[in-house]
Amino acid sequence: MDKADILIIDDEIQMQKLLEITLQSNQYRVSHAATAKEGMMTAASHQPDMILLDLGLPDEDGHKVLQRLREWYTNPVIILSVQSSEEDIVKALDNGANDYLVKPFRTRELLARIRSALRSSFSEENTPVLTCEDLQIDLSARTVKRKNEFIKLTATEYNLLSLFVRHEGKVLTHQYLLREVWGPGYINQSQYLRVFIAQLRKKIETDPNRPEMIITESGVGYRFVCKES
Amino acid sequence: MDKADILIIDDEIQMQKLLEITLQSNQYRVSHAATAKEGMMTAASHQPDMILLDLGLPDEDGHKVLQRLREWYTNPVIILSVQSSEEDIVKALDNGANDYLVKPFRTRELLARIRSALRSSFSEENTPVLTCEDLQIDLSARTVKRKNEFIKLTATEYNLLSLFVRHEGKVLTHQYLLREVWGPGYINQSQYLRVFIAQLRKKIETDPNRPEMIITESGVGYRFVCKES
């Protein structure tokens, strides 16, 4: 991934345009939404790397939106608001916002704060190349090699594997995996998971019938173990 | 760890006092330094969870200090400065600062920004591992090791063990265990407990016939004792 995908949730057309131009001219990919409802849906479907959220949306209270977003969305959220009261700022930050800028803001400062927020969220998951037995996973290039041969993974397969890699050793519940890969509306579709786990195993395990990397934790979820070589 | 350890690097005595009182009354542990040199040394020796850095230090340029700090220090750094120029802010953020507040700042906002920065840095790395003799229980990964080998526990077995671990040393009644693991409708199914206790012992005790970890309290319940090593 070269540049991040940023979702703008703001109802003012002018602000949207300004942000879009600013961000795109800095090579970010941009999507936008004008209402809370639309914003939540786009966030779920696009899984953006960051959200810029205006607190003054027409259809719902901004703090409420942030709270609901934070129930499942873990990437950075920066608040842009005309509200400059300490109360609003404290509330937003405590509801899980990573930063808060008062409108009108300075463009270069916004860009710097975006870089800062992205940096700290990416640094944790940033192990450029992970090696497990004969498997090499390059998260920044989105590629997977097995015995030095590139493996072809579909988008969903890769998303799943990347989650496993970033939480190596931990048991990831069905709920969690479904929410992260398919979105919060799919947490009951355990069958999807089974199908894709089977496909992944076929592609990365030495013996798919006796999996050693993706371990089943029956009734709970799956666990990825990485025997480093 | 309950509350974070914060290092204040600021040469103004008044500011130091203000910050110290504010932070301590919010249960943070505080250390301080009045010069860049002292700050670097304290940071290295104390390994604080966060640094509040004033850019206007007497002995060295603040941006330089930040850069040198970031060569090895990975926890959050928040800049507190009288400089409010966009240039300074952008530079500091790009040098690795997590946030930038202009003095004079609002106290509650500072506290909220501290919480926000700590939240995002602590979320991943916190892995409390409990060790009892040759047993290691990682509650956040939901895994159990014995003699450094993963043990396979079923969901129910794990739930039971996790209850014991979280109430180490206390007698847990049959009622309580049944209610917590199976639900309130099962408080009379003592036989379930016996079956699962036997299975757990087979998996974690050195000699299941002479249990040393899961102790029977006849007529009452069971007690988990943890000989830490």
Next chain:
DNA sequence: TTTCTCTTTATAAAATCTTTATACATCCGT
């Protein structure tokens, strides 16, 4: 179209939970 991927359905296999059966232990009054 053709190809690729995701979704859905079907079914067999595996794992887990529940239930039953039986043996053992301990306490207590005689």
Next chain:
DNA sequence: ACGGATGTATAAAGATTTTATAAAGAGAAA
């Protein structure tokens, strides 16, 4: 010490839930 009452341990059969996998259908992109 004996016998009964109560409580516990364990194995193993059975029922149920969960998982693995193939394969067909749907939909989108080349």
